[in-house]
Amino acid sequence: MVETAEEPEDPMANKGIGPVSEVTLGAEIDEAMAAEGKSIFETMCAACHKIDEKFIGPSPKGILKRRSPEWVMNMILNPEQMIKEDPVAKALFIEFNMSPMANQNLTEDQARKVLEYFRTLE
Amino acid sequence: MLTLTGLFVFSACKNGMKQNSGILNNQSAAQKVYVAPGEHDEYYAFFSGGFSGQVSVYGLPSGRLLKIIPVFSVDAEKGYGFNEETKPMLNTSFGFVPWDDAHHPELSQTNGIPDGRWLFINGNNTPRIAKLDLSTFETTEIIEIPNSGGNHSSPFTTENSEYVVAGTRFSVPFPQKDVAIGSYKDNFKGALSFIKLDEDGHMDIAFQVLVPGYDYDLAHSGKGKSHGWTFFTTYNSEQSHTLKEINASQNDKDFIAAVNWKKAEEYLAQGKAQDYPTEYLINRYDEHSHTSTSITRNSVKVLIPEECPGLIYYLPTPKSPHGVDVDPTGEYIVGNGKLSADLTVHSFDKMMTAIANEAFEETIDGIPVLKFEEVLAGTVSSGGLGPLHTEFDADGNAYTTFFISSEVVKWKVGSWEVLDRAPCYYSVGHLMIPGGDSKKPWGKYLVALNKITKDRYLPTGPEMNHSAQLYDISGDKMEMLLDFPTVGEPHYGQGIAADVIKNRSKKIYPLNDNTHPHNIKSEAEARVERDGDVVRIYMTSIRSHFAPDNIEGIKVGDKVYVHLTNLEQDWDTPHGLSIMGARNAELLVMPGQTETLYWEPQKPGVYPFYCTDFCSALHQEMQGYIRVSEATSDIKLSWSLGESI
Numbered sequence: 001m002v003e004t005a006e007e008p009e010d011p012m013a014n015k016g017i018g019p020v021s022e023v024t025l026g027a028e029i030d031e032a033m034a035a036e037g038k039s040i041f042e043t044m045c046a047a048c049h050k051i052d053e054k055f056i057g058p059s060p061k062g063i064l065k066r067r068s069p070e071w072v073m074n075m076i077l078n079p080e081q082m083i084k085e086d087p088v089a090k091a092l093f094i095e096f097n098m099s100p101m102a103n104q105n106l107t108e109d110q111a112r113k114v115l116e117y118f119r120t121l122e
Numbered sequence: 123m124l125t126l127t128g129l130f131v132f133s134a135c136k137n138g139m140k141q142n143s144g145i146l147n148n149q150s151a152a153q154k155v156y157v158a159p160g161e162h163d164e165y166y167a168f169f170s171g172g173f174s175g176q177v178s179v180y181g182l183p184s185g186r187l188l189k190i191i192p193v194f195s196v197d198a199e200k201g202y203g204f205n206e207e208t209k210p211m212l213n214t215s216f217g218f219v220p221w222d223d224a225h226h227p228e229l230s231q232t233n234g235i236p237d238g239r240w241l242f243i244n245g246n247n248t249p250r251i252a253k254l255d256l257s258t259f260e261t262t263e264i265i266e267i268p269n270s271g272g273n274h275s276s277p278f279t280t281e282n283s284e285y286v287v288a289g290t291r292f293s294v295p296f297p298q299k300d301v302a303i304g305s306y307k308d309n310f311k312g313a314l315s316f317i318k319l320d321e322d323g324h325m326d327i328a329f330q331v332l333v334p335g336y337d338y339d340l341a342h343s344g345k346g347k348s349h350g351w352t353f354f355t356t357y358n359s360e361q362s363h364t365l366k367e368i369n370a371s372q373n374d375k376d377f378i379a380a381v382n383w384k385k386a387e388e389y390l391a392q393g394k395a396q397d398y399p400t401e402y403l404i405n406r407y408d409e410h411s412h413t414s415t416s417i418t419r420n421s422v423k424v425l426i427p428e429e430c431p432g433l434i435y436y437l438p439t440p441k442s443p444h445g446v447d448v449d450p451t452g453e454y455i456v457g458n459g460k461l462s463a464d465l466t467v468h469s470f471d472k473m474m475t476a477i478a479n480e481a482f483e484e485t486i487d488g489i490p491v492l493k494f495e496e497v498l499a500g501t502v503s504s505g506g507l508g509p510l511h512t513e514f515d516a517d518g519n520a521y522t523t524f525f526i527s528s529e530v531v532k533w534k535v536g537s538w539e540v541l542d543r544a545p546c547y548y549s550v551g552h553l554m555i556p557g558g559d560s561k562k563p564w565g566k567y568l569v570a571l572n573k574i575t576k577d578r579y580l581p582t583g584p585e586m587n588h589s590a591q592l593y594d595i596s597g598d599k600m601e602m603l604l605d606f607p608t609v610g611e612p613h614y615g616q617g618i619a620a621d622v623i624k625n626r627s628k629k630i631y632p633l634n635d636n637t638h639p640h641n642i643k644s645e646a647e648a649r650v651e652r653d654g655d656v657v658r659i660y661m662t663s664i665r666s667h668f669a670p671d672n673i674e675g676i677k678v679g680d681k682v683y684v685h686l687t688n689l690e691q692d693w694d695t696p697h698g699l700s701i702m703g704a705r706n707a708e709l710l711v712m713p714g715q716t717e718t719l720y721w722e723p724q725k726p727g728v729y730p731f732y733c734t735d736f737c738s739a740l741h742q743e744m745q746g747y748i749r750v751s752e753a754t755s756d757i758k759l760s761w762s763l764g765e766s767i
Contacts, residue, residue: 042644042646043633043634043643043644043689044633044689044691046644046645046646047644047645047662047664047667047669047689048664055764056667097740098739098740099665099666099738099739099740100665100738100739102664102665102690102691102692102695103691103692104690104691104692105630105691105692106691
């Protein structure tokens with residue numbers, strides 16, 4: 001009766017909307033970077049995201065199997081537009097009780113370090 | 123429709139000729155003050171709140187209220203003076219004083235031009251000067267002025283904000299002591315205080331000049347050629363202490379005191395100042411620790427004119443001069459004789475010549491009185507009554523308010539010719555032109571700050587907000603554009619081009635820079651600690667929950683400090699905190715800031731607390747409970763978020 005909504009793309013191909021268009025991940029995890037990312041995450045993000053449980057927002061565990069690195073960084077850096085316009089972020093916003101993802105004003109460099117930390121959460 | 127418009131235009135033209143009003147004129151005025159939704163005003167205007175003790179920030183030309191900044195009075199809306207961090211800001215040598223009467227905002231200057239760094243404002247009643255940081259729009263420093271009473275001729279700044287000044291309106295025993303009021307002429311003295319700003323912008327009193335026991339009413343510092351001098355008006359040179367309404371108006375002339383502060387610096391360096399024991403406080407707020415501290419000073423340096431020749435002169439000025447205003451060139455010093463129809467204008471060059479020639483009428487307590495005719499540049503015969511204050515535009519014109527005849531009069535600096543006059547509704551006090559008391563006025567607009575409102579707006583009972591009126595002064599004739607109510611008494615104002623300030627305005631406090639002694643930087647650190655009967659709750663907020671949000675083990679009689687750190691790092695995401703029954707205000711915590719609510723629970727029960735500032739769709743869920751037990755109970759201190767204790 002209704003036209004099928006846009007066929008959900010392969011989530012791994014969705015880079016999201018925001019300043020990050022291309023991220024290259026090193027073959028190995030950069031441990032120093034990941035450690036910095038962990039510390040940023042604990043101050044800026046951990047009030048809503050727990051590693052081992054669904055909390056205010058989803059757990060970042062294994063996120064790089066579900067989302068592209070660009071999407072993750074754009075979600076951190078540009079949450080207002082993402083929850084309005086990106087189909088995956090929109091669905092998550094509804095699923096998580098319409099609790100808005102807070103823009104914690106991370107720099108791109110900080111967001112990249114958080115991403116590196118997420119690589120350690122398998 | 124076309125026909126209708128045509129008719130209106132026709133009739134407006136017919137009537138408009140005579141009255142300078144009517145639809146066409148109103149439409150043009152409306153267009154000039156219209157700032158479209160989402161657009162920004164061209165100027166910031168800072169108006170004092172007078173007896174509200176605060177500063178209100180408006181946009182011009184729209185007349186939109188942007189913010190009220192708490193300064194000398196507690197403000198429950200923002201928790202100012204209620205939270206532990208800002209209570210010290212209102213400390214004085216008399217203890218905590220939660221109110222003052224704020225009169226003259228003054229923007230800091232660089233090279234005589236308002237630079238948008240700070241706004242100073244005086245507290246009249248318990249003499250103080252506050253400094254507001256215009257990157258955060260917060261009060262960051264308040265200094266008390268000793269040996270003073272009614273700090274009215276304040277806080278006018280020098281060309282590079284080397285100093286702000288504070289002259290006493292009431293002379294008082296100097297230093298304070300218990301004497302008969304009738305011994306006024308023997309015991310009462312005036313103090314002209316110079317408050318120096320150090321490299322970090324911190325204020326402290328550099329020196330006071332001990333002057334005869336008159337009333338020192340207003341001030342302005344010299345600029346350009348007169349940089350290095352500050353001028354104070356005096357009245358009550360009769361030295362009356364009762365029924366001043368009559369007794370302070372007997373002399374035909376009072377004085378403008380001219381203080382050579384560069385000379386004062388020389389005398390200070392030579393060790394000519396005397397140390398007078400006294401007590402005054404300096405309260406400083408630090409935007410990184412988000413806390414304020416009070417420093418006590420126990421002496422002040424005093425320069426005595428008899429011992430310091432060349433430090434100060436008196437310029438005779440008719441009829442109890444009120445405002446003293448220096449034109450943008452620094453040459454003309456305008457004395458607004460409030461019981462007169464005329465303005466007296468002195469010449470700085472003539473003053474310097476008179477000093478060199480020792481053209482003195484007499485000497486009072488070591489202060490030479492210059493001969494009136496030797497310093498007079500001219501008189502503006504205004505036709506108005508009760509001149510109070512003068513400001514300037516960028517084209518060599520001056521604008522003076524007349525309280526009694528309720529009008530602004532425009533006149534030409536140098537020729538003293540009256541060019542235009544416009545009525546005010548009603549009884550105008552100060553006026554404000556953006557940059558109008560500086561070396562480079564922006565001009566364009568003039569705001570009349572009126573004392574009486576009466577029928578200007580919808581009535582609101584016996585008390586009404588004071589009215590302000592905005593005029594376009596870009597043409598030959600002043601044109602009234604807008605009439606708007608203000609907060610408290612808008613005693614004086616300052617205006618500045620918006621661009622100077624708006625790009626420096628901070629959006630958040632970075633969490634990483636937070637050095638509050640009781641901050642926490644993540645939810646993982648959230649906890650409750652007991653030390654005797656002192657309980658500290660280390661709490662965080664983020665949309666939309668507090669951590670912890672369930673707390674047990676608090677007892678009646680405990681002294682509870684809730685240290686709330688707002689973990690948000692986005693613009694305009696404050697969280698509030700209030701606790702049922704707390705005999706205190708709320709907290710309103712900006713992103714990255716820590717603030718503390720003090721609470722003494724009175725009786726056992728379970729106390730809800732919640733966020734007071736609507737923060738997200740789940741704001742109504744941003745709440746928690748604190749269980750309070752009898753003092754003797756053995757309920758263990760515990761806390762949680764997301765699970766049962």
